[in-house]
Amino acid sequence: xxxxxxxxxxxxxxxxxxxxxxxxxxxxxxxxxxxxxxxxxxxxxxxxxxxxxxxxxxxxxxxxxxxxxxxxxxxxxxxxxxxxxxxxxxxxxxxxxxxxxxxxxxxxxxxxxxxxxxxxxxxxxxxxxxxxxxxxxxxxxxxxxxxxxxxxxxxxxxxxxxxxxxxxxxxxxxxxxxxxxxxxxxxxxxxxxxxxxxxxxxxxxxxxxxxxxxxxxxxxxxxxxxxxxxxxxxxxxxxxxxxxxxxxxxxxxxxxxxxxxxxxxxxxxxxxxxxxxxxxxxxxxxxxxxxx
Numbered sequence: 615x616x617x618x619x620x621x622x623x624x625x626x627x628x629x630x631x632x633x634x635x636x637x638x639x640x641x642x643x644x645x646x647x648x649x650x651x652x653x654x655x656x657x658x659x660x661x662x663x664x665x666x667x668x669x670x671x672x673x674x675x676x677x678x679x680x681x682x683x684x685x686x687x688x689x690x691x692x693x694x695x696x697x698x699x700x701x702x703x704x705x706x707x708x709x710x711x712x713x714x715x716x717x718x719x720x721x722x723x724x725x726x727x728x729x730x731x732x733x734x735x736x737x738x739x740x741x742x743x744x745x746x747x748x749x750x751x752x753x754x755x756x757x758x759x760x761x762x763x764x765x766x767x768x769x770x771x772x773x774x775x776x777x778x779x780x781x782x783x784x785x786x787x788x789x790x791x792x793x794x795x796x797x798x799x800x801x802x803x804x805x806x807x808x809x810x811x812x813x814x815x816x817x818x819x820x821x822x823x824x825x826x827x828x829x830x831x832x833x834x835x836x837x838x839x840x841x842x843x844x845x846x847x848x849x850x851x852x853x854x855x856x857x858x859x860x861x862x863x864x865x866x867x868x869x870x871x872x873x874x875x876x877x878x879x880x881x882x883x884x885x886x887x888x889x890x891x892x893x894x895x896x897x898x899x900x901x902x903x904x905x906x
Contacts, residue, residue, distance in 0.1 A: 670754025702751025
């Protein structure tokens with residue numbers, strides 16, 4: 615199975631994405647290497663163009679480059695997906711599971727409702743929302759999905775593939791095929807530390823994952839064996855990877871400055887834009903003059 619990713623350089627856990635792909639039989643197809651990062655819209659276009667070159671019936675995985683590691687043989691992964699009989703499958707990402715306030719704020723920023731309330735089909739505290747950082751499907755179905763997302767981006771100018779997907783699925787909830795049981799994808803959340811200093815350690819008593827003696831993984835809640843690990847928000851998963859037998863000497867942690875620049879600042883700008891727009895409307899229009 616091919617696994618598509620978009621990487622401009624070797625940073626974060628990218629070396630382990632490469633080595634784990636080799637270890638488990640995934641054919642890693644890297645787009646964007648050596649290029650200057652020009653935003654999520656470019657990433658979506660590149661994904662679309664490459665997917666359109668594959669046979670429509672081919673199963674393809676799409677993963678982020680700097681925070682994903684494969685954890686099971688490709689034959690097993692493909693067999694599980696095909697048994698689901700879905701056109702594509704999104705990983706499920708939780709955000710701030712212990713804080714309703716921050717979760718609602720994240721929902722608003724990411725286009726999942728102005729009031730911060732999500733339809734139950736999109737999120738529970740345990741399973742999370744559909745995530746663009748790790749997904750898979752048939753090349754034909756994914757090409758069609760990305761065609762629609764790219765067309766929507768031309769109108770909405772979200773500058774964010776995740777927000778764009780969320781807005782799309784609000785209109786077409788029947789297309790939200792989410793791996794809630796973590797049969798293939800396991801998106802992690804910190805169990806120690808805060809913010810960009812967050813850390814996931816499987817030895818922590820309330821950890822959602824445990825490492826088996828075979829170095830395979832088991833989700834403690836669903837009893838499934840995740841095939842792909844995704845650690846967003848610059849999450850440190852060194853303890854987990856060490857327990858799985860990976861060497862960490864090639865790993866170059868993404869600097870907090872880079873993470874803040876590309877992973878936090880764009881969302882903060884969205885918040886400010888929302889507040890300015892709300893203030894403008896409350897004062898009677900763009901000019902700030904009350905017309906009553």
